[in-house]
Amino acid sequence: MKRILIFITIILLSVTGKAQENTFIPQPESVVFKEGVFNLSNTTKIYMPKQVESSFKPYVLEKLKFETGLDFVVETGKVKAKSNYIEFQKTKDKSVKEEGYILDVSDSKIIVKAKGFSGFFNGFQTLRQLVPIEKTLEIKLPNVTITDNPRFGWRGVLMDVSRHFHSKEFVMKQIDLLSSYKINVFHMHLTDDQGWRVEIKKYSKLTEKGAWRAERDDHWWSRKPATANEPKTVGGFYTQDDLKEIIAFAKTRNVEIIPEIDVPGHSKALVASYPELFCSDIDTTGVNFEVAVGGKAPNNTVCPASEFTYEFLEGVIEEIADLFPSKYLHIGGDECSKKDWKKSAMCAALMEENGLKDYEELQSYFIQRIHKIVEKQNKTMIGWDEVLSGNGVPGATIMAWRRGKYNPEVQAPREGYPTIMTSYLHSYISRVQGPTFMEPEGPNSVLPLSVVYNHEPVPAELTQEEAARVLGNQASLWGEFTPTGEHFEYMLYPRTLASAEVSWSKPEVKNWERFQKALEFKHFNRLKKEGVNVAKSLFTVYPVFGIDQLHNKAIVYLETEAVGYDIYYTLDGSDPTIEATKYTENFKAVPKSLLKAGLFNKKGELLGEITEIRLK
Known part of the structure; x- marks a missing residue:
């Protein structure tokens, strides 16, 4: 019997050759290669259900043209061909989840079964990975049956466009690439101390002033503040039409755009644009109301004791909520300095009036009021795990990034909060990824690819019920040290591919050696073909x-x-x-x-x- 199995294996290898090597990223639930190949040619027909997203048809044609150089015809409705076709077929199979799929390649046809668009999209990404990178006269795809479902519904990447602005076209390029690895959430960190990047029609100064800062080229953390008279030439922002275009582009790629407006801290660009958001009873002698140029940004909090703050932010949130169709709206809430609040008699009076025992509870008061504004827009508020301090914010979703005595990765889901894991130890890909003396400028700490890949997002301490509150996993690329698109991509790839597999694949099918071989044999060349500046620091x-x-x-x-x-x-x-x-x-x-x-x-x-x- 063993001799027969060995003989069959040799036959399969001789027929499918290198294509049979399992180079999928992320790794599917089940992959069963079979004897034989499907010959892909310009006579291959493609069939789709009539109800599928209208933008999916041109997307498939565009990508297949890019992968193969061939032109195809897509028809909707009933399959007419007897062989040599690709069919996207709706299924009621209960084993196939909402974003899952079954991909079956045989000699005569390729079938992608799914519940609907998201499953078809994900199955198509796996099909694309079967196409050889090298151009050949004959395109042979190995016969294979793949059954696949995602582990998490939230498979995210954060792009910080505040610290350094990146163009609309560059953002869309990243969404296109990340979605091909089944990333389905793109978190845009739109505001911070160094720039406000979203047009708000009600408050035009946010982009007239807040989107621009003075030129600096020295180390991020030691830059001298800008003066009022300095030219402000560094920056940029997205118009609402730009963002509508990005959102539509992302929707075609099964990606949800999550906007983040970071308050009450990390708000120097906001306060610089509208100084009246600063506590008015504080002596502002020596306070710099210019957009921050680097890492040090004192006086960067809005005033929680002023009704104008809430009126202003309600206007901002109304426009953001109207612009972004996502059910989520991220309000930041992290790393809020209480230094200025402690100088304010207004804040002290508000605390006494509301029985707030400390400044952490004052932050809770602020966050809870913002939460009500967000809920009024029929959105679910997301906050960094600092929003749990003080009295918390029931009804919010938490992004857990810190560790320590109070471990939000455990405590947030334990206390009933839906939680997204974005651990700074495993998922902050702004840290360099190889020996510091060989890497581009960045924080003096290393996050190798293997650490991202081997991360387990669900803490072992959680019960099954608590673990069910973990919505998913996210890699975050903060932008302090990525002034250029080339540098930004170097930090993104391939670590976002590792994060994609953590987010999609069940732990039992993951294997570090298989993953690194998939990069070497397939995906480094695939990314190169896409014009990506990919890091090879793992070598x-x-x-x-x-x-x-x-x-x-x-x-x-x-x-x-x-x-x-x-x-x-x-x-x-x-x-x-x-x-x-x-x-x-x-x-x-x-x-x-x-x-x-x-x-x-x-x-x-x-x-x-x-x-x-x-x-x-």
Whole structure:
């Protein structure tokens, strides 16, 4: 029996070749390859149900043209062809969830079964990944049956466009790419200390002043504040028409846009535009009412004791709610400094009047009033986990990002809050992803790809009932150190692909070695084809060494997060190849030698950048 199974396996490999390698990202629930192939050609017909989203047809044609170079015809309604066709077929199969699908490829046809548009969209993304990257005269897709459902309904990515503005076209490019990996939530951090990025017709100064700041090119955290007379040339904003275009574009790609307006802290651009939002009884001598140019932004809170604050924000929220169709509206609520509130007699009087025992409860008072404004617009309010401090905000949804004595990842769902996990330890991809001396400028901390991939969003401490309140997982890219689109993409990819698999795939089907091989064999080239500046930091060699002064030796240890490859190194200043010394264990070297090391695959190809360091 074993000989028969081995023989069948050899036949399958000979028929499907490299295409049979499981290179899907995110990894589906079940993948069963079969003998045979489907020949995709320009005579292949595509059939869709009449009820499917009208924008899905041109989207499919556009993507298949990009993947294959071929032109196809799409028909709606009943299948007329007897073979050589692709059919998007509605199903009532209870095993197929709302965004799930069954993809079946056979010699004569390809069937994508789903409940509706979102399932068809996700099944189509998996079908796209079967198409070879290399252009060939014949496009052969391996016969396979894939059954797949998402683990979480919320599979998100945050893009911070406040710290550094990025164009509408760049935003849409990222939505297009991320959706192809089944990301379905795009969280736009639209406001912060360094810029207000959304047009509010009722309050034009928000973009006339709040969207622009003075030029600075020194380190983010040590920049001197702008003066009133300095030219304000850095920035930009999205008109409401821009955002309508982004929202429609995203809808075609099964992506929901979540807007965030960050208050009461992180509001320097807001306060700079309308200083009357600052507590009026505070001495403002020396207070800078200019948009922040970098990380330090004192006096960046709106006043919780002024009725004008709530009237103003209600006007903003009304326009945001009308503009964005999502049921969610994010109001921030994080990292609010209470320094100015403590100077305000208005705040003290409000606290006494309402029986608020401390300034955390004053923040709760503010958040709860904003919550009512959001609810009035028939929206669900999301806040960062700081909104739980003081008296909390019942009825809100929480984004849990912190750890510590009060662990919001556990306490929020335990206290009954729907919770989205966006852990700074595992999902803040603004941190660099390789040795800091080899990476672009960023925070002095490392979040490797493997840590993002191996993250488990549901804390083990939660009961089954509590765990059901975990809506999903999100990667967050804060924009302090990503002034260019090229740098932004470098931080996004491939870590958002790892986050996509964490969000979509059940833990039992995940495998780090399979994931890294899928990147090497397929997805790095796929992203390159899309014009993406992708990071290959997982192939970087990490050097650790110490100087043994007694014996005048450097003791060197080399490591990489990728597994299954070989490290080669030199000590004479030449670039390593597979003809250099292969690293097998710690070694001794002469101090001040120039170490160069690289990671190589079995073909002898250098996979990442060469690590270069002086042993001193």
